[in-house]
Every structure is written in structure tokens, then in C-alpha cells.
Amino acid sequence: xxxxxxxxxxxxxDGFYAELLELHEHLDKDQSDALNARLILILANHIGDRKVLxxxxxxxQLANTSxxx
Amino acid sequence: xxxxxxxxxxxxxxxxxxxxxxxxRHTVVVIGAGPIGLAAAIDLAQSDIPVVxxxxxxxxxxxxxxxCFAKRPLEILDRLGCGDAFVNKGVTWNTGxxxxxxxxxxxFNLLAEDGHKRPAFINLQQYYFEEYLIDRVRExxxxxxxxxxxxxxxxISIDQHKDHATIEIExxxxxxxxxxxxxxxxxxxxxxxxxxxxxxFVGRVFEDNFLIADVIMDADFPxxxxxxxxxxxxxxxxxxxxxxxxxxxxxxLQLGWDIxxxxxxxxxxxxxxxxxxxxxxxxxxxxWVSIYTFQCRRMETFRKGRILFAGDAAHQVSPxxxxxxxxxxxxxxxxxxKLKLVIENKxxxxxxxxxxxxxxxxxNENILNSSRSTDFITPKSxxxxxxxxxxxxxxxxxxxxxxxxxxxxxxxxxxxxSSPLNGPDVASMPRRTKPGSPAIDTRVGQQWLIDLLGNKFxxxxxxxxxxxxxxxDNLTIETLQIPVTDEVTQRYLGDTKNAIYLIRPxxxxxxxxxxxxxxxxxxxxxxxxxxMLND
Numbered sequence: 001x002x003x004x005x006x007x008x009x010x011x012x013x014d015g016f017y018a019e020l021l022e023l024h025e026h027l028d029k030d031q032s033d034a035l036n037a038r039l040i041l042i043l044a045n046h047i048g049d050r051k052v053l054x055x056x057x058x059x060x061q062l063a064n065t066s067x068x069x
Numbered sequence: 070x071x072x073x074x075x076x077x078x079x080x081x082x083x084x085x086x087x088x089x090x091x092x093x094r095h096t097v098v099v100i101g102a103g104p105i106g107l108a109a110a111i112d113l114a115q116s117d118i119p120v121v122x123x124x125x126x127x128x129x130x131x132x133x134x135x136x137c138f139a140k141r142p143l144e145i146l147d148r149l150g151c152g153d154a155f156v157n158k159g160v161t162w163n164t165g166x167x168x169x170x171x172x173x174x175x176x177f178n179l180l181a182e183d184g185h186k187r188p189a190f191i192n193l194q195q196y197y198f199e200e201y202l203i204d205r206v207r208e209x210x211x212x213x214x215x216x217x218x219x220x221x222x223x224x225i226s227i228d229q230h231k232d233h234a235t236i237e238i239e240x241x242x243x244x245x246x247x248x249x250x251x252x253x254x255x256x257x258x259x260x261x262x263x264x265x266x267x268x269x270f271v272g273r274v275f276e277d278n279f280l281i282a283d284v285i286m287d288a289d290f291p292x293x294x295x296x297x298x299x300x301x302x303x304x305x306x307x308x309x310x311x312x313x314x315x316x317x318x319x320x321x322l323q324l325g326w327d328i329x330x331x332x333x334x335x336x337x338x339x340x341x342x343x344x345x346x347x348x349x350x351x352x353x354x355x356x357w358v359s360i361y362t363f364q365c366r367r368m369e370t371f372r373k374g375r376i377l378f379a380g381d382a383a384h385q386v387s388p389x390x391x392x393x394x395x396x397x398x399x400x401x402x403x404x405x406x407k408l409k410l411v412i413e414n415k416x417x418x419x420x421x422x423x424x425x426x427x428x429x430x431x432x433n434e435n436i437l438n439s440s441r442s443t444d445f446i447t448p449k450s451x452x453x454x455x456x457x458x459x460x461x462x463x464x465x466x467x468x469x470x471x472x473x474x475x476x477x478x479x480x481x482x483x484x485x486x487s488s489p490l491n492g493p494d495v496a497s498m499p500r501r502t503k504p505g506s507p508a509i510d511t512r513v514g515q516q517w518l519i520d521l522l523g524n525k526f527x528x529x530x531x532x533x534x535x536x537x538x539x540x541x542d543n544l545t546i547e548t549l550q551i552p553v554t555d556e557v558t559q560r561y562l563g564d565t566k567n568a569i570y571l572i573r574p575x576x577x578x579x580x581x582x583x584x585x586x587x588x589x590x591x592x593x594x595x596x597x598x599x600x601m602l603n604d
Contacts, residue, residue: 037459045469 004055074196077127078203081221087245095121096412098236098249100224100262103130104195105380105397106255107202111149112405114209114216116524118412121247122206123238127220129203132357133194133283136311136319137391141482141507142398143187148523148576151205152187155198159191160312165294167476169461171301175471179479184556185510186517190479192313194283195394227252227265229374251408252376255397260382266373272366273440275387276326277447279361282339283317286353290318296476298446298461302345307446307476310346317356320346321388323447330360363387365440367432371425377404384432386439389446389477396435399483400428406524406574410598415543420599423490431483438478445475482507485577489602492571492580492593497564508576511556513549521549522576526594528585531557533567535585541594546571573597 010016024032047053079102086093097113099106102124113120138155146152165177179189209216225244226237236247254262263270290310297308306323313319322342324333332338339358347353367384371377380397404424410416448454463470485491485505494504502509508529510519521527528535528548535548551557562568571579571593580593595601 033455034459034462037455038463041456041459041463041470041473042467 002049002052004052004059006059072196073200074129074131077220078129078200079124079218079220080127081241082219083240083242084217084219086247087240087242089245092235092246092248094233094248094250095119096249097121097251097253097408098123098234098247099253099255100124100236101254101256101380101382102126102199102203102218102220103255103257103380104135104198104202104394105401106253107199107206108145108149108398109253109255109379109401109405110216110218111151111202111205111209112401113409114206114214115150116405116409117215118409119215121217121219121249123219123222123224123236125221125223129196129199131196132359133196133313133317133319135195135198135391135394136192136313137395137479138191138193138198139391139395139480139482140185140187140189141480142395143191144507144510144519144576145398145402147187147520148402149205150208151201154201154204155193156187156191158197158201158314159193160292160314161188161191162292162294162312163189164291165296165476167461167464167474168295168297168300169458169465170299172465174461174465175474177471184512186519187510190391192311192319194313194315194317197314198394224256224261224265227262227376229266229376232375234375250375250412253401253404253408254376254378254382255380255401256382258381258385260378262376263368263378263382266376268368268370268373270366270368270385272364272385272436274364275362275443275447277362277443278324278326278328278330278333279363279388280322280324280333280339280342280358281361282320282322282343282358283313283356284320284343284353285316285356286318286347286351287316288318288347288351288353298457298476300346303342308346309476318353322346324360334358334360361388365436365443367429367436371400371428371432372421377408377421377424379404379428383428384435386435387443389442390435390439391477391480392435392439395480396431396483399431400424402575403428403431407599409574410544416598417600417602419602423488423599423602427483427485427488427490430485430487434483435480442475442477446477490573490579490597490599492596493582493589495565495568495581495583498568498581499560499563502561502570502578502581504578504580506578508570508572508578509560511551511560512554513551518549518551519576522572524574526574526579526597527572528590529561529568529570529572530585531561531568531570533569533584535569539587539590541591542598542600544594544598546590546594571597 097120099110099122110120110122163179223239225239228235234252295310309321311319371383379400386392407420448457460473491504526546570581573579579597
């Protein structure tokens, strides 16, 4: 069974980060939100495994400090 | 103008029950002569169980209402002896198109596979549906079958006793009282029976209004289901266009929550909306307009003593997915053979509790699917709208997003995989014909398997011997030897070379084995009629 990979897995992290932000340049809030939603769907489909996806949901949910209490 | 729904088809006639000093006792009384009540009555009467149907009206449903009928209910109508009338008149369709804003984002085809007598779906106005069932009632009456249809007989009260119910009925003349061993309440979403016995009907209310209009027009739209999300002619909302027989088109426009229903229903407000959708140059005539809201809910239990609830009286869903009438027909399909065996003392009364178990499973499945469709069609938050639009945008260019588009998950046959009536399974046989599933149609020589099954227990024997007929606990089981074909291998054998299937009177698989074994069959039959249920 595959588990969600939470170890560093991206080559050139700074490059990736810059590329991600570039995507959102010149977009307003609505356009950015829409793009993020599309991106989530595309990546989720690539992962496919519902168990791995659920692990990702959990981590995303808990990483927000205001949800930690 | 003489429309079928304006003509009394079962006008009030005085019955000698109304002149009895003591209330007449009937075996089964069905409340409501809608599609589900009529189907229940036909099912029982054709198996010689006497049945009286009462309805406060004397006509078929006004307006077209339910229009999409799926393959499994068509097979049930075949078993009721009247499928051809529906299919011959109905519009057969397979293609659905989904539009977002001004673009078509994708197209789907429901025609999954060959080798079935009936199509995936037909569209037919509810008034025709009811008319053809009434024709079937008349046909059964002509054959001397014990079925009565009493128009303008309005239920005013119902009381339950240990072994019967008392029903008080209002007529154009004086009221009268009837007794019934069993009552099937098919009196619709607002079921008076349900309120009279004080049963809850709780669920989720969807805060939305839909304008439903049936228009008669000579238009060259194809015979397809067209669904729009956020179209220019109905901004921020959805729309549906679907073809029915006689040049009638169903149009469904989402209106939102905060509207004045009476105003919106007026032709002067409806017509401009339709013109915006169809174009100014399309000539049309309004046949029927209604505004509906809906809830997804069900009764906690579909059986209360001697009263059994079916159809909208028992459960309600959103119209997306055609799960209303289609699931109601599966209710009575499930109920009637059980009730017959109980009435004939061939099965214990607790068999009726499995109607509750199996059809509550069906209702839950329908409510789940229909709530999910509704949440997709009318997003409840900004974020859900963002995701919905993301799915629709992606669907245009990428395959993966298309299964996420939900404009209604169209009714598929219900399977009772975890029913206590199920007997043994063989894991290497196909999943689609596991115990609990409805038998899957296939060609058998010049005939269709589905036409050879139903109304009694059958054994299907494939490539292995079995006695032609056998008698277990006063029930006759008839064997069908069917030849091996590619379809039969794919649908019934899977990885095995031979098979024995025990099929219930409602054409659902009760159990399956590789070889015939008398004691196994006996045990499975007893299980499937509720004799092994715990108290």
C-alpha cells in the first residue's frame, strides 16, 4: 500500500515555487481561486488512490494553525 | 381541446360495498391510482390476489410530470404484461449533452451494451404511462382477474387493527367504510395515509425553485438530453431540455430560492424565459407549467403493521436522475410477490420486513445520488461553485473530469447485495449477477431471458443438468436451461463453465452455484422467502 509521500520530492524547490506563483501573476482573486481548483482536481486525478488523497486532505486540514486547537 | 388527462377514465360508479350493512372486507386495498398504485394492483391481480384501488380523482395525472423511464422499470412493465405499449409510444434516447455557459463541454452515451430487449431509457408523459396501466387493468378485468378501480373515492380516515385496517371513504354520494387485510399506500409525496397514521417524513429541504414547462413545438432539436450549467439565457442557474412523444418538449429552468411562485407561473412571465432559451423564431404552445421545490427524504420504515408504503409516499428525491417513478416501480416489484406469499400463507409475515430492508436500501441509494447531483447543479457555497466550474471547464478538454460532471446520475437497477434473503454466491461468477442483483437480460434463442423469468421462482441452468420442475414448501420452481453464448458467459458464467441460478419472482438473483444440489436449492428458497429470518 502506498502512503502519501510527505518527504521532500521536488527538484529545485525554489524553482518550482516561483513557477507556481508565476501561474497566478496578473490573475485576480476569482481567477486564482478557479485556477487553484482546477489544479487540485488535476493533481488529485493523477494520484487517484483515495487513501492517499484522504491522507493529503487530513494534512492540509491540520496544517492550518487555527484548526489545531 | 381533448387531452387524455382531461377525460375521466375511471368515473365514479356506485359499488354494492356502499350498500352493505357491515363494511366489506377486501384482501388488498391500494390507495392512489398513480403509476405506482396501478402497478401494484396489476402485479397482485395478475397473480389472482384480489385488489381494490381507490383514488380521489377519476383521471390520469394532469401534466406530464415524470417523463424518464429506465430499462429496469420497463422490464418490470413487461412482467406486468404491458411493456410494449410504453416502449412503442415512448421516445428512446441514449445521448446526453452537457453545456457550460455558451459551450458544449461534453457528450455521453447511455447505450452501454447490446443484447438487451429494452433500451436504457424512454421518455413518456406520465399521463400516457397511467393511461396504459389503466388499459392493462381493463384487460385484466376482461380476463376476469380480481381488480377494481374506484374513481372519486377519497380516503378520509384509516385505522389499524391487529389483522386489518378500516378505511373510511368519501364519494360523490354518501361516505362508506371498507376493511382491508392489507393496505398499500401509493398516495404520493403528500401522502394522506402517512399523516393519518402519524408517521414522520423527514429529510433535507433544498432551497431552490424549478420552473417546469412542457411545450409543444415543431423544433429540430435532436432526441437527446441537453443540460446547461449557467447558460446565457438563465444566468447563474441550470436548464434542461428533453424530448417527449407528440412533439412535446420538457424544459426545466432553475429559478433560485427567492421568487414569487404565482408570478413566475404566469404565461406572460414563462413565455419570455422560453423565448430566450429557444430563440425568438421558434413557435411553441405551452401544455403544462409548474413550479416545484423538492426535498430528499424517506420514511423511517415503509411498513406500519398492515399498511405498506410505496413510491413518493415513502420516499422523495430530486428529479435529477429520474429516480422517482423508477424507484417506485421497483418498490412494488419488490413488495407484491412477498405480499402474495404472505397472503397465501406460503411465507411468514416477516418476509414483509425485508420489503422495508431492501427498499430502504434502494431509497438511501437514490437519496444519496440525488442529493449529490443537486449539490453539483446548485452549489451551496462559493467554494463549491468554484470547484463545480473547475470541473466543467476541465471536462471540455480532459477526459478525467467528465465522470465528475453530475447533471443527474440516471437511475440504474437497485441491487440488494446485503439482503438477508440472499443465499450462497460463487465468487468467480460475474459481479453484476451476484445474489441481490436483478437478472441481466440476454438473448435466449429467439427470445429474451427477461421475458422467461418472473412471477414465480425459476432456476436458470447453464451447461449443467437440473430437474425441469420442483416443488419446495408448496412453491413451484421451474427450470430454464439456457445455452451458453458469449453474452451468457459474460453475464452469468464469468470464470466458471456451468452455473445454477435461483431467481426470485421479481427477477432478482436469490443464490447461485456451479451445480444443482436439491438440498442447497431448498435451503436457499426457504431463505429467500423469509423462513430463516431471526425474530
